[in-house]
Amino acid sequence: MNTLFPIFVKAEKLRILIVGGGYVGLEKLTAVLANSPQAHVTLVAPEIRSEIPELAQQHPNVTLVQKLYHPDFLEGFDLVIVGTNDKAVNRQVQVDCKARHILVNVADTPDLCDFYLSSVVKKGDLKIAISTNGKSPTFAKRFREVLEEILPDSLQETLDNLTAIRNQLKGDFVQKMEKLNEITKVLR
Template identity: 80%
Template sequence: MNTLFPIFVKAENLHTLIVGGGYVGLEKLTALLGNSPEARITLVAPEIRDEIQKLAQQHPKLQLIQEPYHPIYLSDKDLVIVGTNNRTVNHQIQADCKSQRILVNVADTPDLCDFYLSSVVKKGDLKIAISTNGKSPTFAKRFREVLEEILPDSLQETLDNLTAIRTKLKGDFVQKMEKLNEITKVLR
């Protein structure tokens, strides 16, 4: 049973640490910046891919530290994403995060994760996060592709129209919700 509680965080209000400068670190960094281009991110790794170096030139809130992980890098961090190929380092980072009550995701190691990174469908302001409870990121990716293909690009116009209607509605919360439910009933 999937007991995960889905949330959308305002990553631009957090300071995220990514540990790992290889392909996995690049993948996690790209996903984070793709959803929150203004996110404040520190990436730490002894070796950092050229693609990550280029992203740092385009994103002033991305700081690169080309050194091995040290617990000092957890200072003032809100989230940690680990993408190294060293199990010992991964376990150490997870333990350090636990001791400081920092949420951590260790790539490809569900047992060490406090949260999972979802596969995300984006259509304008609409975002749909897909999780398989850590069982199959590949399935989540394929399902995202299916949803991206079937959801119309005109959804943004629908969302804008609903926002305009919502701001013009009179009454209390319950009355507004009843009216919006009536309007959106066609989506069933």
């Protein structure tokens, strides 16, 4: 049973640390920036793939630190994503994060994760996160592709119209919710 509690965080209001500068570090940095282009991200690694500085140049809130991981790097961070090819380093970062009450994700190691990164479908302002409870990121990716294909691009227009309607509604919260529920029944 999947007991994960899904949330959407305002990543641009957090300080995010990514430990690892290889393919996985690039993948995680790309995912964060694709969803939150203004996110404040620091990436730490002794070696950094050439694509990472290229990506960082496009995002002024990304800082690259080409050094070995040290626990002092965790100071001031809210969220940590780990993706090195050294299991001992990955484990040490997780232990250091737990000691500081920082949420951590260790790529491909569900037992060490406080949270999982989801596969995300985006259609304008609509965002759907897909989780397999850490069991199969590949399935989540394929399911995302299916949803992206079948959801119409016109969803943004629908969302904009519903916002305009909501802003014009009179009455208390319950009355507004009842009216919006009635209007959106066609989505069933």
